[in-house]
Amino acid sequence: MSSNAGNSSRIAKNTIFLYLRSIVTLLVSLYTSRVVLATLGVDDFGIFNVVGGVVGMFASISGALSGAISRFLTFELGRGDKHRLNTVFSTSVLIQLILAAILVSLVLVGGGWFVNAKLNIPAERMDAANWVLICSAGSFGVGLISVAYNAMIIAHEHMKTFAYVSILDVVLKLGIVFLLMASSFDKLKTYALLSTCVTIVIQLTVSIYCRMHFKASRLRFVWDKGLIKEMFGFAGWAFFSNSVGMINSQGINILTNMFFGVALNAARGIAMQVQTSLSRFIGNFTMSLNPQIIKSYAADNKDYMFQLICRGSKLAYFLALMFVVPLFLEADTVLRVWLGEVPAHATLFVRLTLLAMLPQVLGGVLFTGAMATGNIRRYALAVNSVSIFVFIITWGFFSLGYPPATAYCVQFVIRILLIIIRVVLLKGMMAFSPILYVKEVFYKIVPVSILAFVLPLLVFLLPISPSFLRVVLMTAVSVPTTVGIVFFWGLTKDERVFALGKLQQVKNKFLKV
Numbered sequence: 001m002s003s004n005a006g007n008s009s010r011i012a013k014n015t016i017f018l019y020l021r022s023i024v025t026l027l028v029s030l031y032t033s034r035v036v037l038a039t040l041g042v043d044d045f046g047i048f049n050v051v052g053g054v055v056g057m058f059a060s061i062s063g064a065l066s067g068a069i070s071r072f073l074t075f076e077l078g079r080g081d082k083h084r085l086n087t088v089f090s091t092s093v094l095i096q097l098i099l100a101a102i103l104v105s106l107v108l109v110g111g112g113w114f115v116n117a118k119l120n121i122p123a124e125r126m127d128a129a130n131w132v133l134i135c136s137a138g139s140f141g142v143g144l145i146s147v148a149y150n151a152m153i154i155a156h157e158h159m160k161t162f163a164y165v166s167i168l169d170v171v172l173k174l175g176i177v178f179l180l181m182a183s184s185f186d187k188l189k190t191y192a193l194l195s196t197c198v199t200i201v202i203q204l205t206v207s208i209y210c211r212m213h214f215k216a217s218r219l220r221f222v223w224d225k226g227l228i229k230e231m232f233g234f235a236g237w238a239f240f241s242n243s244v245g246m247i248n249s250q251g252i253n254i255l256t257n258m259f260f261g262v263a264l265n266a267a268r269g270i271a272m273q274v275q276t277s278l279s280r281f282i283g284n285f286t287m288s289l290n291p292q293i294i295k296s297y298a299a300d301n302k303d304y305m306f307q308l309i310c311r312g313s314k315l316a317y318f319l320a321l322m323f324v325v326p327l328f329l330e331a332d333t334v335l336r337v338w339l340g341e342v343p344a345h346a347t348l349f350v351r352l353t354l355l356a357m358l359p360q361v362l363g364g365v366l367f368t369g370a371m372a373t374g375n376i377r378r379y380a381l382a383v384n385s386v387s388i389f390v391f392i393i394t395w396g397f398f399s400l401g402y403p404p405a406t407a408y409c410v411q412f413v414i415r416i417l418l419i420i421i422r423v424v425l426l427k428g429m430m431a432f433s434p435i436l437y438v439k440e441v442f443y444k445i446v447p448v449s450i451l452a453f454v455l456p457l458l459v460f461l462l463p464i465s466p467s468f469l470r471v472v473l474m475t476a477v478s479v480p481t482t483v484g485i486v487f488f489w490g491l492t493k494d495e496r497v498f499a500l501g502k503l504q505q506v507k508n509k510f511l512k513v
């Protein structure tokens with residue numbers, strides 16, 4: 001019991017570090033996005049997003065490996081086998097080096113053909129688009145090689161370091177903005193090149209830190225056929241899952257370009273930036289939670305694991321809801337204050353993106369539960385066989401002349417269906433109770449979601465002109481309202497006691513200062 005309490009305390013502490021990091025990164029990202037859009041212009045901003053999306057489709061392999069490596073490293077930490085941990089790490093790096101060489105070549109050849117032959121890009125900007133492709137491929141290759149180092153930091157739950165590295169990342173990107181404004185060269189080419197340089201600096205920093213702090217990150221040549229087969233088997237199904245997710249995001253981005261042009265890609269790019277910022281903020285909580293879920297499974301502490309899955313799903317959803325309510329209602333004003341010039345359809349895209357995020361938040365924690373078992377074949381097949389219909393149905397609707405916003409509506413409906421499928425699958429994989437999930441999660445989030453919108457909606461309907469002051473008023477009303485409803489309706493008695501205890505600890509620290 002005391003061990004579980006210590007784990008909960010560690011999760012809370014790691015989450016605080018990651019949220020401090022998110023506040024800084026979010027503020028800087030808001031400024032840099034505005035300047036980049038204004039400096040590049042709508043068309044070049046759209047080109048950067050759609051060409052980057054082509055590389056992003058290949059990057060699903062990187063995401064699959066990251067999930068596989070994180071799972072294996074965390075599992076070995078849970079078992080306490082340091083030698084096996086080093087074997088897993090060294091094998092991971094060897095695999096990545098080989099794949100990086102192969103995949104970067106494929107990106108440049110296959111992606112180059114697609115950008116030049118299929119995308120709807122003005123002829124005079126094709127040279128810049130190819131420059132973006134080359135730089136994005138370079139960033140992809142560096143990121144792939146460094147996956148094991150990032151996974152090592154997360155597996156050891158060194159979230160403080162992870163937070164500092166992320167802050168360094170946004171500070172360097174802020175420097176890019178000033179260089180971009182001062183540059184006399186092609187703005188799009190300059191932005192792509194400098195972004196790649198930032199990726200290289202960050203990954204070198206992470207690699208050096210791991211070598212200094214984790215003995216298991218000291219490379220040695222290992223060729224463990226059994227481990228390689230096991231990791232590739234796991235990564236293969238994770239790759240299948242990530243590929244479908246990438247098709248549903250970057251694939252639809254490409255469809256939007258083919259049916260509606262680069263201006264709509266700029267609008268989708270803005271919506272994706274909002275989604276990415278919020279996903280990272282929410283992901284801070286799940287990132288601190290995921291190692292504990294996997295370690296609990298490795299230690300055969302399934303009751304605690306099931307508790308973490310339910311509690312994590314619920315709290316991650318509530319964190320998302322706290323931001324979704326004011327942003328959904330004030331999306332147009334927020335975008336105008338943030339960007340100045342708002343691309344057409346951007347407001348609608350942002351609102352629909354926010355709604356589609358809510359069911360996806362629940363899915364992330366459930367997927368971690370599946371990953372902990374190490375056998376995700378059935379899970380990946382079932383979930384992604386349904387998920388791919390987001391892309392297929394959207395393509396069909398676009399071909400029939402439906403508007404670009406249709407993609408988000410399709411995504412929302414299928415993501416709700418997938419929550420049911422995921423919970424049923426976990427029942428077969430680890431005897432997880434769907435009834436427990438319904439009782440602990442659904443019975444809490446549905447009424448909280450409805451009640452959280454009531455008072456903010458009344459404020460929105462007041463005869464107040466859209467302005468920054470109204471956004472401040474909306475935030476001042478919606479955030480405390482959502483927090484209060486979550487506290488009294490969404491949390492159990494034990495969770496309320498835990499939350500009050502943590503608040504008291506924070507208060508005592510401030511009083512001492």
